[in-house]
Amino acid sequence: MQTLYRQLLRLMPRLGVQVTDLGPGTAVVSRRGRRLRIPLGTDADLLARDNARYSVADAGRDTWLVLRDKARAAGAPAPQWTGVPLGDSGARLLLDRRAATDERTFQLSAAEYLCHQHVAAMLDFYGVNCVFDVGANTGQYAKRLRRLGYTGRIVSFEPTAETFARLEKAAEQDPDWRVYQLGLGSEDTAGSIHVGWKTMNSVLPPSAYGRDRYQRFATTRTEEIRIRRLDGLLEEALDGIADPRPFLKMDTQGYDLEVFAGTGKRIGDFVGMQSEVAVLRLYEGSPAMSEAIATYEQSGFEITGMYPVTREATTGRVVEFDCVLMRAEAAPARG
Template sequence: MMKVAISRLGFSVARRPYSRVEGFFGLKSLEVNTVLDIGANRGQFARIILTVFPEAQLYCFEPLPQVFEQLQQWAGEQARVQAMNVALGDECGSVDMFMHSNFTPSSSLLATTRALEETYPQVKEHRPQPVELRRLDDIASELALVPPILAKLDVQGYEDRVIRGGLETLERCAACIVETSIEGFYENQASFHDIYLLLSEAGFQYAGNLEQTYGADGRVLSLDAVFRRREEG
C-alpha cells in the first residue's frame, strides 16, 4: 500500500490511517478468526490487523522473494501468522512481476502507466522478477480457514483476477478489504466498478472506505474499499 510515509519523499498524497477509523468500519464486531492478507508486502497490514483481532490466524501472501524474506522473518516470530511466497490470480504458473525496487508496495503483475510514474516517480525504475502464480481456491483447500474470515486484497490492479481465482473461498468470507486505484495506474487494471460487480455477485455489499489517497489537486487516486457479506432477508 502507498502509505502516508510517502510524503517524506516529497509527494503530495494523504491517507487516513486505519487506527482513526472507529470500530474499523464495523468489522471489529465480526470477531474474525481468520485473515487472508493477499499482497502482504513486509506485513504492514498484518501488524495492524493483529491489534484488531489478536487471536486470529493470519495467512499472508507475498510473491517478491526479497520482500518475502522480511515478511517471513516477522511472521516466524508470531504464533498465528503463516507467510507464503506466492502471487494469486485466476491461473497457475510462473510469471514475471514488475518489481519496483525503490518502492516495492507498488510492484505489480501489470505494467505501470504514465499516470502512476508521474504521480510517483520512484516507480519508473523496475525490473522483471519471476514469481509463482496460483489460485486462492487451490491454496485454500490446504489451509485451516475458521470463520468468520476477513480477506484483504492489495494487488495493484490485479484484484479482478484474484477474485475470479478465489470465488469459492471469498464466498466463505464475512468481509473483504480491497485496495483499488481510481486513476489508471496500471495497464488493464481492474476498475472499482469491476470489483464492485464481482463482489456483489459473490454476495457482498459495499460498506465504505477505510482509507483514501488524494492527489495534490484533491482528486481521489486510490482507496481501500470495505465489502461486507450481504445479510439475507
C-alpha cells in the same frame, strides 16, 4: 559537607553513567544519551533523551501530551492546540492548528486510522477467525491487526524473494500467522513481477498516468514468481479451524480482480473483504473502481466503508480508495 548520595552522583559519570539530578533524594540515571529537561509548567518537568524525538504540549488544565517529535528547547512556545468534538461520540480530537496547513496529509492520515479501526470492528462483529492477507509486503497489515486486538489466524502471501524474507522474519514469533511465498491470481501458473517499486510492486506495467505521477516507475526490473489460485489453498490454510469465517484482504497493485477470480465458488465462504480500488488507474490493465465494486457486489458483498488512500496534491482528486465490504447475511444474529 557533601552527603554520600551527592558523592555517588558525582562519581557515576566517570563510570559512563549519565545522571540527571532532580533534587533532594531523587535522580535519573542512564547508560546512554544525554538527558534534556523540558519544563511543563509550575512544579512539573519532563526528562527526555535529547535524541529521542519527543516533545510536550499543553492540552488544557492539568493535561499534557507527549508527542513523538523533535524535543523542543526549554522555553520554546508550545503548539496551539484546539479540541474538536467528534460528533456525538463523546470523544475529542486534539488538533494542532498547524495541521490545517497540510489538509491533504491530515485527511489521508485520518482516513487510514479510521479504516484500520473499522476493519478491526468488522472482524470482531462478524466473528472472523482467519484473515487472508494477499499482497502482504513485509507484514504491515498483519502487525496492525495484532495491535488492534485481532487474535485469529492470519495467512499472508508475498511473492518476491527479498520482501518475503522480511515477512517471514516478522511472522516467526507468531504461531498463528502463516506466510507463503506466492502470488495469487486467476490460474496456477508462473509469471513475472515488476520490483524495485517498494510497496507498489506489481504484475502489471504502469499506466501513462502512473508514470507521470510516480518517479519510481521510471526504472524497473522483473522477478519470476509462482502464482496460485486461492481456492486451491483454502483447505490447507483453514486446517484446524472448526468453523471458518474468513476475511479476504487484497492489496496487489491493480491485480485484485484476478485474485478474486481465483477464489472461484469458494468466495461464498468469506464473510467479508477489503480491496484497493482505483479511481485513477496507476497500472495498465487494472479495472476501474466501478467494475471492481460491481464484481464484489455481484458475489454478495456490500460496502461498509470507503477510505481514500492517495489524493492528488494539485487537484484534490482521490486516486485510490480502500473499500471494505461485508456479507450482510453472515452478520451474527443479535437478540
